[in-house]
Amino acid sequence: MSDLTANYLSGEVVENEIHLSLVELCKACSAAEDQVTAWVFEGVLEPAGNGPRDWRFTGHSLRRARLALRISRDLEVNPPGVALALDLLEQIAMLKSRLECLGSA
Amino acid sequence: MEYKDYYETLGVPRTATQEDIKRAYRKLARKYHPDVSKEPKAEARFKEVGEAYKVLKETDTRAAYDQMGNKWKSGQEFQPPPDWDSGFEFSGRDFGSDGGGEFSEFFESLFGRAGRANTHRQSVHAQGQDHHAKVLIELADAYHGAQRSVSFRVPYLDKEGHAISKDRTLNVTIPKGIREGQHLRLSGQGGSGLREGRPGDLYLEIAFHPHPVFRVDGRDVYFDLPLAPWEAALGATVSVPTPDGPVQLSIPAGSSAGRRLRLKGKGIPGSPPGDLYAVLGIALPPAETDAAKDAYLTMQRSLNFNPRAQWKEKL
Numbered sequence: 284m285s286d287l288t289a290n291y292l293s294g295e296v297v298e299n300e301i302h303l304s305l306v307e308l309c310k311a312c313s314a315a316e317d318q319v320t321a322w323v324f325e326g327v328l329e330p331a332g333n334g335p336r337d338w339r340f341t342g343h344s345l346r347r348a349r350l351a352l353r354i355s356r357d358l359e360v361n362p363p364g365v366a367l368a369l370d371l372l373e374q375i376a377m378l379k380s381r382l383e384c385l386g387s388a
Numbered sequence: 389m390e391y392k393d394y395y396e397t398l399g400v401p402r403t404a405t406q407e408d409i410k411r412a413y414r415k416l417a418r419k420y421h422p423d424v425s426k427e428p429k430a431e432a433r434f435k436e437v438g439e440a441y442k443v444l445k446e447t448d449t450r451a452a453y454d455q456m457g458n459k460w461k462s463g464q465e466f467q468p469p470p471d472w473d474s475g476f477e478f479s480g481r482d483f484g485s486d487g488g489g490e491f492s493e494f495f496e497s498l499f500g501r502a503g504r505a506n507t508h509r510q511s512v513h514a515q516g517q518d519h520h521a522k523v524l525i526e527l528a529d530a531y532h533g534a535q536r537s538v539s540f541r542v543p544y545l546d547k548e549g550h551a552i553s554k555d556r557t558l559n560v561t562i563p564k565g566i567r568e569g570q571h572l573r574l575s576g577q578g579g580s581g582l583r584e585g586r587p588g589d590l591y592l593e594i595a596f597h598p599h600p601v602f603r604v605d606g607r608d609v610y611f612d613l614p615l616a617p618w619e620a621a622l623g624a625t626v627s628v629p630t631p632d633g634p635v636q637l638s639i640p641a642g643s644s645a646g647r648r649l650r651l652k653g654k655g656i657p658g659s660p661p662g663d664l665y666a667v668l669g670i671a672l673p674p675a676e677t678d679a680a681k682d683a684y685l686t687m688q689r690s691l692n693f694n695p696r697a698q699w700k701e702k703l
Contacts, residue, residue, distance in 0.1 A: 291535045293561045294572040294592065301573065311518045311591060342571045346593070349520065350423055357438065358417050358424075359410075372423065384603050384610045385667070 298342035391466035394440035516588035517579035533564035607662025
């Protein structure tokens with residue numbers, strides 16, 4: 284292997300190794316702090332920690348926050364609507380995955 | 389450049405009220421939103437609808453668009469008339485950076501300027517934006533870890549502030565045990581910062597290429613294992629594939645179709661590792677030769693088997 288020129292970047296798996304602070308999460312999904320805070324109070328995101336300064340978000344929250352942002356922006360849905368949509372979408376994804384695994388074609 | 393009839397896109401007449409436009413947009417947006425929709429070409433359609441709404445939802449941009457008149461049809465060759473927007477001021481409108489993505493050439497030539505005006509708002513040493521991309525890897529990469537060259541599209545603003553996207557290829561180490569839906573954060577690989585601002589990060593969301601044999605659910609992996617009737621009835625030891633290579637699996641006597649046999653810890657590695665499941669199926673040998681037919685008739689005579697016996701109790 285004449286692979287001397289290729290540098291392979293190593294990253295961190297967000298779900299395993301990192302917790303994001305409120306500021307990091309907002310930056311990672313280009314959302315405003317008050318928007319993310321509203322989603323937390325609505326149960327869309329469930330960070331560990333006691334208050335906004337202390338919140339720690341997982342990679343799962345990152346995915347949900349990005350989805351929440353797209354849905355609230357594109358469909359003009361308020362936080363309770365976002366919470367409902369996300370829970371239903373997650374259920375659909377889970378059922379589809381189960382269906383694929385069990386009911387093979 | 390092609391003319392875009394934004395009213396046609398939203399399916400409303402030119403006389404529609406702002407409320408009509410909002411209602412039409414919301415209905416179409418729910419129908420075609422890529423996160424929600426199962427329609428073919430949802431994403432492209434959603435972009436068109438979003439672009440039309442961006443222009444028609446504000447009374448000033450709508451009025452400027454209306455002022456050009458309606459002498460073109462959608463798709464027709466078009467050049468904006470000189471001074472088409474005289475008397476209108478779109479400044480302060482942020483068309484470019486709210487993540488809507490790419491706009492048509494038509495939109496850019498008419499309203500792109502409003503987005504461009506905004507790109508200078510950032511502070512002098514602004515930190516670069518974080519980027520996101522979805523990458524497809526092989527299931528085997530999650531089992532063993534791998535070094536892969538991955539390609540994806542990233543959005544960026546060109547010198548004039550147009551939101552466009554370009555292909556980017558990166559050599560990335562895929563860590564062993566990564567699962568679908570997880571994110572790999574590559575520090576400093578996002579958008580570049582302004583002057584001394586540090587670059588943003590790149591988040592890669594992992595998904596697997598569909599595998600012809602294995603299906604994945606979280607950390608667990610499934611595959612179909614077809615058995616001959618005698619293997620299922622009498623038990624057997626068969627060689628089965630795993631993403632780690634073939635292993636010998638013993639099938640208990642009296643196994644029925646649909647039963648799942650678990651190979652503990654043979655799913656995606658991790659702590660705890662996932663499990664690998666063989667979903668049993670029973671394949672019917674064809675009865676194409678006399679010998680095969682005889683074998684079935686012998687079974688019929690000696691088994692006295694009624695597969696519908698359970699109906700008697702239930703009906």
